[in-house]
Amino acid sequence: MESGGFKRPGLLRKLFEFVFPHYCKVCGHRLDPSEEQLCVTCFLGMPRLGYRADVINPTERMLLTEK
Numbered sequence: 313m314e315s316g317g318f319k320r321p322g323l324l325r326k327l328f329e330f331v332f333p334h335y336c337k338v339c340g341h342r343l344d345p346s347e348e349q350l351c352v353t354c355f356l357g358m359p360r361l362g363y364r365a366d367v368i369n370p371t372e373r374m375l376l377t378e379k
């Protein structure tokens with residue numbers, strides 16, 4: 313899985329982004345080809361829950377047990 317929703321852009325992706333630019337879902341700024349949904353500023357500004365990745369946190373537990 314990509315970390316943070318960012319991945320390395322290829323030439324075809326760069327061309328596609330030039331013709332059909334994407335915008336940040338939070339602030340609406342045009343995204344860099346290496347960004348997918350959020351700009352770096354919004355991504356870094358998101359609040360962190362502080363849970364360890366290898367331990368099931370209360371939110372995951374609630375979603376996993378939801379019927």
Ligand SMILES: [Zn+2]
Binds near residue numbers: 338340352354
């Ligand atoms: Zn943004």
